[in-house]
Amino acid sequence: xxxxxxxxxxxxxxxxxxxxxxxxxxxxxxxxxxxxxxxxxxxxxxxxxxxxxxxxxxxxxxxxxxxxxxxxxxxxxxxxxxxxxxxxxxxxxxxxxxxxxxxxxxxxxxxxxxxxxxxxxxxxxxxxxxxxxxxxxxxxxxxxxxxxxxxxxxxxxxxxxxxxxxxxxxxxxxxxxxxxxxxxxxxxxxxxxxxxxxxxxxxxxxxxxxxxxxxxxxxxxxxxxxxxxxxxxxxxxxxxxxxxxxxxxxxxxxxxxxxxxxxxxxxxxxxxxxxxxxxxxxxxxxxxxxxxxxxxxxxxxxxxxxxxxxxxxxxxxxxxxxxx
Amino acid sequence: xxxxxxxxxxxxxxxxxxxxxxxxxxxxxxxxxxxxxxxxxxxxxxxxxxxxxxxxxxxxxxxxxxxxxxxxxxxxxxxxxxxxxxxxxxxxxxxxxxxxxxxxxxxxxxxxxxxxxxxxxxxxxxxxxxxxxxxxxxxxxxxxxxxxxxxxxxxxxxxxxxxxxxxxxxxxxxxxxxxxxxxxxxxxxxxxxxxxxxxxxxxxxxxxxxxxxxxxxxxxxxxxxxxxxxxxxxxxxxxxxxxxxxxxxxxxxxxxxxxxxxxxxxxxxxxxxxxxxxxxxxxxxxxxxxxxxxxxxxxxxxxxxxxxxxxxxxxxxxxxxxxx
Numbered sequence: 287x288x289x290x291x292x293x294x295x296x297x298x299x300x301x302x303x304x305x306x307x308x309x310x311x312x313x314x315x316x317x318x319x320x321x322x323x324x325x326x327x328x329x330x331x332x333x334x335x336x337x338x339x340x341x342x343x344x345x346x347x348x349x350x351x352x353x354x355x356x357x358x359x360x361x362x363x364x365x366x367x368x369x370x371x372x373x374x375x376x377x378x379x380x381x382x383x384x385x386x387x388x389x390x391x392x393x394x395x396x397x398x399x400x401x402x403x404x405x406x407x408x409x410x411x412x413x414x415x416x417x418x419x420x421x422x423x424x425x426x427x428x429x430x431x432x433x434x435x436x437x438x439x440x441x442x443x444x445x446x447x448x449x450x451x452x453x454x455x456x457x458x459x460x461x462x463x464x465x466x467x468x469x470x471x472x473x474x475x476x477x478x479x480x481x482x483x484x485x486x487x488x489x490x491x492x493x494x495x496x497x498x499x500x501x502x503x504x505x506x507x508x509x510x511x512x513x514x515x516x517x518x519x520x521x522x523x524x525x526x527x528x529x530x531x532x533x534x535x536x537x538x539x540x541x542x543x544x545x546x547x548x549x550x551x552x553x554x555x556x557x558x559x560x561x562x563x564x565x566x567x568x569x570x571x572x573x574x575x576x577x578x579x580x581x582x583x584x585x586x587x588x589x590x591x592x593x594x595x596x597x598x599x600x601x602x603x604x605x606x607x608x609x610x
Numbered sequence: 611x612x613x614x615x616x617x618x619x620x621x622x623x624x625x626x627x628x629x630x631x632x633x634x635x636x637x638x639x640x641x642x643x644x645x646x647x648x649x650x651x652x653x654x655x656x657x658x659x660x661x662x663x664x665x666x667x668x669x670x671x672x673x674x675x676x677x678x679x680x681x682x683x684x685x686x687x688x689x690x691x692x693x694x695x696x697x698x699x700x701x702x703x704x705x706x707x708x709x710x711x712x713x714x715x716x717x718x719x720x721x722x723x724x725x726x727x728x729x730x731x732x733x734x735x736x737x738x739x740x741x742x743x744x745x746x747x748x749x750x751x752x753x754x755x756x757x758x759x760x761x762x763x764x765x766x767x768x769x770x771x772x773x774x775x776x777x778x779x780x781x782x783x784x785x786x787x788x789x790x791x792x793x794x795x796x797x798x799x800x801x802x803x804x805x806x807x808x809x810x811x812x813x814x815x816x817x818x819x820x821x822x823x824x825x826x827x828x829x830x831x832x833x834x835x836x837x838x839x840x841x842x843x844x845x846x847x848x849x850x851x852x853x854x855x856x857x858x859x860x861x862x863x864x865x866x867x868x869x870x871x872x873x874x875x876x877x878x879x880x881x882x883x884x885x886x887x888x889x890x891x892x893x894x895x896x897x898x899x900x901x902x903x904x905x906x907x908x909x910x911x912x913x914x915x916x917x918x919x920x921x922x923x924x925x926x927x928x929x930x931x932x933x934x
Contacts, residue, residue, distance in 0.1 A: 469853065505846065526818065
């Protein structure tokens with residue numbers, strides 16, 4: 287006979303923690319997607335499971351723009367570059383770009399090609415130290431607001447992905463960001479927002495120089511892109527920085543396609559996850575025709591290759607974290 | 611009155627572990643060097659100490675050749691390249707280099723300059739996948755022997771440095787290798803020998819390409835050096851990969867000088883350590899005049915900059931690990 291005290295003890299000590307801890311992904315809707323994520327993590331971390339991976343092989347790589355935070359109407363780092371460019375000296379810019387910038391014609395700025403965008407980026411991303419650049423980015427992130435949602439950009443991260451990052455780390459995975467965005471930029475907020483330390487951020491790299499200023503050696507950002515971490519370059523940067531094939535790759539665009547293919551072709555358990563922006567009401571809806579975050583080939587291949595396609599409208603209870 | 615049983619209990623439970631645990635660096639001779647190492651680690655990891663560093667700032671970077679393992683009579687990776695080159699097709703080599711190789715004239719091979727060495731490296735370090743390259747390096751490390759000591763190369767690591775790596779990790783430091791040697795090469799043995807996982811190895815990089823072989827995507831090593839991780843490039847690769855200035859830098863040559871300067875110029879507690887090869891009897895003695903691991907400018911600057919100079923003959927009880 288179980289006494290009422292014992293029942294109470296059992297409830298508080300055994301059942302309640304079980305109920306509370308049962309769902310590591312509360313913002314994911316119950317269903318196939320959520321089940322597949324949990325099954326993969328449990329399979330690779332349960333001793334004795336045929337899919338068990340030792341900790342040294344538990345590496346997960348996440349794209350950033352459109353995968354961990356939003357990327358519309360254009361990349362947030364570009365929003366930073368545009369705002370800073372407004373106040374900068376335009377005499378070094380191509381004339382059409384300078385004029386477009388002066389009349390706030392962002393469509394033309396975005397259409398200015400690699401040369402134009404490189405010149406634009408140089409206004410805010412070059413000829414200052416990494417430390418000064420990061421201080422300025424931090425200041426901007428503290429005050430800038432998204433033109434449509436009016437949220438701070440760091441409040442446009444995806445709550446379900448924050449939960450997935452934590453869930454993986456709680457299960458011994460290292461969570462890396464592998465982004466087309468600049469590593470110096472992402473490192474400003476990756477740790478407080480995603481829990482990802484600077485050394486687990488892989489991204490595009492500007493030219494960099496070690497210079498002496500008043501006897502002190504400083505890393506200075508210089509104009510020009512030294513490494514564009516997108517497409518075929520993502521598996522290469524993973525090989526170079528991490529030194530092994532990840533177990534999990536998460537992306538949302540064709541720029542992530544090579545990383546997803548390469549990751550999931552490894553021997554043993556591998557997981558590819560593709561975030562599909564299907565939620566016009568709560569976020570944005572775009573795929574094959576989008577200039578930012580184009581998702582075409584990877585969408586065709588997700589099924590045949592056995593990747594999980596995350597349908598944001600269907601699979602996510604919540605998109606952005608609740609605002610205070 | 612303490613009974614003899616209680617004395618015995620006290621000895622086994624309190625005093626013996628104290629004695630055993632008291633020395634985290636048993637292969638370091640007592641003295642100023644060892645004291646300075648321990649004081650820095652205790653100062654940066656004791657809560658309330660004015661030098662306390664949170665874990666996120668406990669980064670230590672170690673050069674490899676001449677700092678963690680020996681580098682004479684020439685870099686061990688070069689020994690690998692030479693042995694593999696002997697059996698390779700020499701028709702792509704410059705004629706003088708091919709002839710020198712065929713008559714075993716290593717001095718001439720070493721004098722063949724950047725172009726010659728690049729051609730030599732290409733014979734063993736290019737046109738195979740990273741995985742195949744690493745399998746071959748692993749095989750070589752298992753059988754090759756150092757020409758003078760007849761030890762396996764991985765038995766020519768420095769026992770005191772193995773202890774320092776472990777001691778730092780036990781105190782929450784991340785231990786990175788930042789080497790002029792190839793990252794792909796070092797990653798083969800860094801984890802089993804040093805306890806350093808692949809993603810904490812930064813090194814020189816060859817050209818790399820993602821290619822499809824029978825439907826599978828593979829990272830292929832190509833001829834040419836994409837990044838020579840030496841000298842001024844070491845602080846840059848640390849900035850790019852780790853994303854912050856380390857607290858501790860350890861090196862042994864002028865190639866480590868910029869890394870030591872940049873690290874120790876940071877605000878707050880910083881430690882520079884310079885390994886000085888002074889032990890002809892147990893290892894090798896060389897500094898200003900050496901072609902391999904030249905130590906000149908950094909030796910002059912160690913004192914004025916407050917770095918610890920490790921005198922191998924004086925400071926190390928043991929150089930290499932005892933052989934089984």
